[in-house]
Amino acid sequence: MRVSSSCRIPRRALPHSTKRPGRGLINMPTTPDPRIPSPPARRQRRLVLEIVLLGVMLGALWAKPVWRAQAEHSVSRALSWGAHDVLGLSDREIYAARLWLAGLAGTPNGQRWQAAPADATPVALGARHSAALDFADDTIRAAVYTLAVERGQQLAWRLTADLPGSTVFASLERQAPATDGWSLVTPVTPDGEIHRVDVDAQARYRFVVQPRLFEAFAGRLVTARGGQLGMPVVGAAARDIGGGFGVARDGGARRHEGIDIFAKAGTPVIAVVDGRVVHRQGGLGGKTIFLSPSLTGPRYYYAHLSAYTHHDGARVSAGDVIGRVGNTGNAAGGPPHLHFGIYSRGGAIDPAAFIAPKPVLR
Ligand SMILES: [Zn+2]
Structure with missing residues (x-):
């Protein structure tokens, strides 16, 4: 059986008296409930709520560029993290990828910048070395320092920038014996601190230093090679x-x-x-x-x-x-x-x- 709409009770049929206290089927209390705010108090609260909402909206509008910058920074960091830790890319390789994205990789300067480490004349490092680095902003070149390291040796270095806070791409790389290709061991930062790497297999290593395209850098790279453990007998040589x-x-x-x-x-x-x-x-x-x-x-x-x-x-x-x-x-x-x-x-x-x-x- 189909229930027709006529089965609904017409609005008019409802007792009007329920809206007025004390006059209908339900006997409503005549004194106002203290939990229900009186009309002026309700208006006040609404006004406060409106001011708060307006404040939130204005705040959101003001903060939006900040949020956007933060979001961009987070995305950039996540990409860098992925490139560093997942793909094992150096900052220089990430920069090279950005040059490519910007359409600069194919230009003569972009190509010279990318080929600079391969085109550089490598300097052989002795047991100790101190190299002054001076890159002008109108030249495109990289500085490369190579050395053979034996198993059991330790490599130490310190890269210092003459102008504190200036940046440069620098890395310690190891040559794969099978392919002769270079792979990143660790990024080298111009922080003026001493860093050390213990070598667990004989290999050729190299330090590569190169500023961004048309950026200057001046500083010093100090390196030293020695044993990982040092002498176990006091005073022996x-x-x-x-x-x-x-x-x-x-x-x-x-x-x-x-x-x-x-x-x-x-x-x-x-x-x-x-x-x-x-x-x-x-x-x-x-x-x-x-x-x-x-x-x-x-x-x-x-x-x-x-x-x-x-x-x-x-x-x-x-x-x-x-x-x-x-x-x-x-x-x-x-x-x-x-x-x-x-x-x-x-x-x-x-x-x-x-x-x-x-x-x-x-
Ligand atoms: Zn013995």
Whole structure:
């Protein structure tokens, strides 16, 4: 059955009296409810509300460019973050992409700017180097400094701008042995601070410095190369090292899995890293220490010691004295020395590059 609209109760049929208190089916109270504001109070509140709304609207209009700038900044940062951390691009590469987006990459100047690192004559860096950087705003060029770094070495640098706050694109890059292409190791900022990178595989490295297109930059790049760990025997130097890594021992029955650092008996030996010392006594090594920075990392081996300074299992910090040079184990009767070894997951590593003096920047 279809319900027709006529089933509704006509408006007129409703008792009018319900609108007036005290005169209808429902007996309404004659005194006003205190919860319902009186007409003047209601008007006041409405006025306040209108003023607040107007204020919010004016505020929004005033703040809009700020919001827009903030939003643009956030988007730009997100893109930069993605380019840096997801794509692994340097600031210079991001700038090159922006040149391309702006239609400048194809112009002669844009092409010269992009080719500048490849066109630059590389300067070979020694153990220490200090280079003055001076780029005029009417020239297009890059400065490139190259060096070969061994496993176990540490590279340190400081890039300073003559004019504080001036910017330049600079990066430390590593050459892939297979492709000869360069990949970013880390951006280099002209902050005047010392930065360090430990090298875990032999490779060619280069510093590239280049200002933006037609921008000037003046500053200085100071670099130094050294060992990651430094000498484990106090006061010892390169001349005290004998018995190189890998040489045959016991008539070729075994290889020498470390290096020997000769010093007077009782000379302190120090922890090369933060870690835990594990004492082992007996066998070829005599009194020995395995220093482990972590459960999975490399282990540093100290042998032929005359004494320990900590209890077995103690936690030590890099630079702490952990024992004394001696001639225990198969060194008995011979000159006192520290046999020092590094064991990684792949086996023994030559410690020579690791224990060279740490790089010092002047
Ligand atoms: Zn040895």
